[in-house]
Amino acid sequence: MMQARRWLLLSAALVLTPHPAYAQQKKKPPKAAAAPAPAGPAQAPPAPAAPPPAPVNVDADADQPAAQPGAAPAGGDQKSTAEGAAPGAGGETAGVVDICQVTPDAPQCQLAKEVNLATEAKKPIRAEIYAVQQQYVIKARRLEIVPYFAITLNDQFVSHNAPGLSLNYYITQVLAVGVTGNWYQGLNADSDFNFQNRRAARIAVPLNEYQVSGDFNFTYVPMYGKFAGFGDFIFHYDAYIDGGVGLIRTRPIAVIDPDNRKFDWNNLINFDVGIGLRIFFNRWLAATLEIRDIMYFEKIENKDIANGPAITSGPGYGNSPLNPQTWYDQDTHFTNDVQMQVGLSFLLPTSFEYRLPK
């Protein structure tokens, strides 16, 4: 019973402390005639016919003094001074006058003298509005780091999945040079399909596994754009193509004669081309999706077993199944390793400045 009383007392105390969580009292509707002076200096005298209180403008520069009623709005650029505001009206306008008094040769003072608004207004306007104004992310002179995971798309027999890393330096907004590398060893996987095929048709398909690959690449970004998601939020993306040359280390998996054949890794020259999509979360982080084809001439296992004696030296060694020269097919085979790469893109430095205002 004592506990119940304590609960009731606590509740009553809470009710008697009204509105403890209000950060600001609800604003009453302004009365036009009796409105006080707006957000000006604290000592400003009340204006007799002042407009209603100015709402908070989050776009205005916080360090600018608030403008007097009727003056040019804060946060404008220097042009606004030349175009319309009367000197001495306060805010930036007052600042320009001061500058012109001190240094009459300043460019904005020259501009103010030279521009005749009446003449300017009569000129025909050829406004050019870009479909995508001011690209969301400036990539020029930034380093992109892309950790990703690659999944094989085109090999039903052995998958060559791999973690990878790309480093690209953007020389311009649309062109980058970089390196990319994959590590495959330990993730090559012989598929069940391969086994089923061997058992049913008694046919062995030569298989290869990869260790590592690395390429020097050029990246070109011809496309960019933005999407409105659910008609509510907007996100930006770009699409790129890349290509280059590098090395891949591969070796056959002994399928035809696994008892005798132990293959070493081979260094093979490869060419790679890719097409990718980058979806930006912010100005330095994006998700990437890329389809890349690594092309090279593969050395595959010989489907025939040498029929000589199994010796390691001597006159008959040339036709020995233990002679590594007999393990490889005489021809190399053009191979495409098509991968889907999913990763994250980090652009450094994380911030940048636009050359021109929006």
Add this chain to the structure above:
Amino acid sequence: MTTMKRRFVKTVLAAATAAAMLLLVGAAEAQEIQLTGPLKGAPAVRRLRLYRQGRMEIAPSVSFTLLDEYRRTILMGGQLNYNILDWLGIGVWGAGGAISTTTDLTDRIDAVAPRDPLTATNVNHSLAPSGGRASFADQTAQISWVLVPQLTFIPFRGKLAIFNKIFVDTDFYISGGPSFVGVQERQNCGGAGEPLCSNPKSFTLTSNTKIFATGAVGLTFYPAGVWSFGVEYRALPFWWNRAGFDSRGAGPNGNFPDQQVNDKDATFKFNQLVTIAIGFYIPIAPKLSD
């Protein structure tokens, strides 16, 4: 009622009273920020061209199967959609297998696989009428037709700039629905009333219909109001016996051949297609949003 129970009931009643009184207190409010300027209260997109809403879309299409093991198929067809809203459409996609070609693996099996008692149930070893060995390609399954009633959901709408010169309105869509796929696959054999699987006649194909589900994602580009260009990736999974092999049915977990070809030998395949379509719209002119 025991003392303990009484105390419990009182505590619950007191807590309920306290909760009810707390509900009477006004809700907490943070400061309301009033945005000004032309963007005050503005939607993310104004005057959006509604390419889809209230329009019928007829889109002839060509589809290419991907990652095929034994046989590739090119399907010709079309899509008929009615877009109820700009983000929701209902329609049907249908296509027929127009061109079918063999893969390198099929050709290799055809050329190399031994025709002997060990492979007799899996590779046709009979003499073809022309005098040679029967073609392995003739026993591999193929897609004959596809019919998909589907819903299309369009979550993203935007534009694409190409070379900083060409600007194209674009949308991204997801569609899905049940799939009805007509396939030609090796007939059942080895069971009661069926031919032996080593019998050359058992390698003939028969028509089956596979029912499962399908999903697609795609981009539609609108160079003009009346027509569009679309690229789509579609997953069309179902169980089928692509090679006509007897692979399963006996032994532990049924993982060994049982001298029969039947449903047990069908394996799940995540079939994939890429579709290219040209869409035409009625009415011709799209509406504009506010």
